[in-house]
């Protein structure tokens with residue numbers, strides 16, 4: 001199939017390269033010159049394990065451009081993968097989705113052949129049919145579900161595991177209204193053996209939000225129980241080992257620690273809360289999930305103060321800046337809240353991450369950055385572990401004060417003074 005992919009971020013690039021690997025030809029579209037040029041030079045503008053190798057292997061099956069017209073004319077299906085960040089008030093910012101729908105519509109007005117447009121970006125229920133559809137119809141002069149196909153196909157990949165998640169998803173959700181679009185998408189996903197759930201468009205949109213809301217709830221729940229365990233002198237991980245053995249519960253994601261960050265969970269939960277409020281609902285559980293999550297990283301600072309009374313002038317090492325291991329993404333990383341608080345308290349911050357330093361430096365240009373994890377450990381008065389990169393298991397923590405938000409076993413065993421946030 002000939003596929004155009006709009007937006008070359010974590011979702012667009014991985015999805016496009018994944019489909020290239022399955023034998024499709026891909027045209028990437030992005031507004032960012034740097035990304036377009038890098039992709040055409042077979043370089044990935046984001047860090048995702050295995051992605052650059054996969055790009056090299058599929059050389060000749062894809063290219064990138066800024067030109068929507070060229071991409072739409074030369075493809076049969078378009079996947080919208082642009083960002084849907086939060087506005088100040090937590091509501092969803094649809095400006096990128098709207099801008100891409102406009103451009104797609106304009107390009108479709110010049111195309112005679114049937115074309116399918118698929119929204120893969122995470123959008124609130126109703127967005128595809130009430131916002132994207134009218135824009136494309138207005139700009140193209142065509143009618144959705146008749147002259148062109150329209151679908152919503154939420155994405156569930158996890159950064160850091162995105163390639164594996166692309167090829168082996170737990171499920172594929174296809175939100176459609178007309179038979180023609182449905183059969184095109186079934187054809188697109190014919191190589192995948194996981195369960196495929198075909199729903200109406202709004203339901204597909206809601207499945208993504210409900211999934212993320214549940215995952216976020218599971219984390220904040222684990223943290224709340226974990227905080228109680230800590231006060232009682234217990235290890236939350238032992239507790240959740242026992243809890244997770246119940247087949248109705250499932251052990252995955254009971255990772256008590258300093259909470260969730262990233263480009264999805266926080267903004268998606270906030271967007272769902274705002275939408276629920278607009279509908280006159282009181283999303284009490286979701287509000288509590290965010291509240292627990294905002295406070296959780298600050299517990300690390302409280303634990304630090306138990307051992308270092310005044311932080312003023314002390315050099316505090318932050319191990320890990322990415323919102324999770326395996327990515328260079330620092331959006332809503334827990335490190336942001338922790339570093340801000342440390343600066344407020346007058347500490348000197350020394351930071352390190354194997355992949356995310358450059359992105360973090362854009363947010364905090366004035367703190368110090370270590371050139372290696374070893375250097376950070378050696379030079380810090382106290383160390384805070386914020387991201388669980390596997391390499392952090394290989395460091396020598398002997399003689400050090402370590403406050404751990406992510407449970408690095410070696411630090412737990414070796415540090416002179418050790419505090420885990422929920423254990």
Ligand code: NAD
Pocket residue numbers: 006007008009010011012029030031032035081082083084096099100120121122123155156157158159263264
């Ligand atoms: P991203 O910010 O990494 O990438 C978005 C890309 O879109 C950028 O390269 C940007 O330059 C480009 N773009 C913006 N406006 C454009 C336009 N008008 N035309 C063409 N390109 C444009 O975003 P992401 O993390 O890949 O997320 C994309 C969507 O997928 C979001 O809705 C997100 O919630 C959802 N999602 C993300 C993940 C994840 O792990 N990152 C997982 C599942 C779903």
